[in-house]
Amino acid sequence: MAEGRRECARVTREFGTTYYWGAALLPRAQREQVFATYTLCRMADDIVDAPRATSDAERVPVTRAALAAFRQQFVDAVADPASCEPVMAAIGTTVRDAGIDMECLDRFFDAMSMDLDTERYQTWDDLVGYMEGSAAVIGETMLPVLRPTSPAAKHPARQLGFAFQLTNFLRDVDEDLDRGRVYIPQEDLRRFGADPARRVVDDAWRALMAFEMERNRQLYREAWEGLQYLPGASARCVGSAHRLYSEILDRIETNDYDVFAGRIRVPTWRKALIAAGGLVHVPQPAAGLR
Helix, strand or coil: CHHHHHHHHHHHHHHCHHHHHHHCCCCHHHHHHHHHHHHHHHHHHHHHCCCCCCCCCCCHHHHHHHHHHHHHHHHHHHHCHHHCCHHHHHHHHHHHHHCCCHHHHHHHHHHHHHCCCCCCCCCHHHHHHHHHHHHHHHHHHHHHHHCCCCHHHHHHHHHHHHHHHHHHHHHCHHHHHHCCCCCCCHHHHHHHCCCHHHCCCCHHHHHHHHHHHHHHHHHHHHHHHHHHHCCHHHHHHHHHHHHHHHHHHHHHHHCCCCCCCCCCCCCHHHHHHHHCCCCCCCCCCCCCCC
16 A cells, blocks of 8 residues: 555655645645546547657557546455555545545546547637546535535635646647647637647637637636635645646646647745745635634
């Protein structure tokens, strides 16, 4: 189990630095649960995002089988963590100990399956339908780990999941094109006359990105209200992740909306500074929750 938890921490530090630095503010047991939950999502994501995993029609059945096998490994790990290899044992134990609802994770795996045969989303509502399983449920899944003080925390947690996912979509347009996917709604592309496949930053592209980023910031504003329903360490953890992810949007703007020349990142020193707590001022608990 200790080996599995160490590996989950390593995976989170390497691939999910925002989660890693935010979780640094939590007590050890909760921190390890965040790492394990992130690693589960990362491992599933790696299957569908592997080179040619879905862009090559001949490889799609192989990818589908690999995802189904991984999903079964996860179910088996929750049922009997002691029978699994270290990482899956840590993941299964986390789901059991934190009381994470398996229905949330069923929705997550169903959304991962959508990446096998859905390359475009016509409307915002269509994209939200996908993000329900790929993003909103991640917020719901983290809640038992964060131990909210009120059921009112659920909606903001879901909004934060949506916000994080949309930020990823806007930052990773170039990488997603290489996988044969476009996560910006087609109706928005038509409205602004923008074409990501050209990989050119013109006036149409800038107008499109400004529109999507305002939509994204509204999600962040709604999510921020949820911090008042979290205990101190959890609020600081989520507040740090909120601040770090939303700063990606600021950096995209500063870069003239160019997400094609290279991946936009928040520097590690900045993440460490924000995680130290000096730059995050979380809302006071709502009346009656102190």
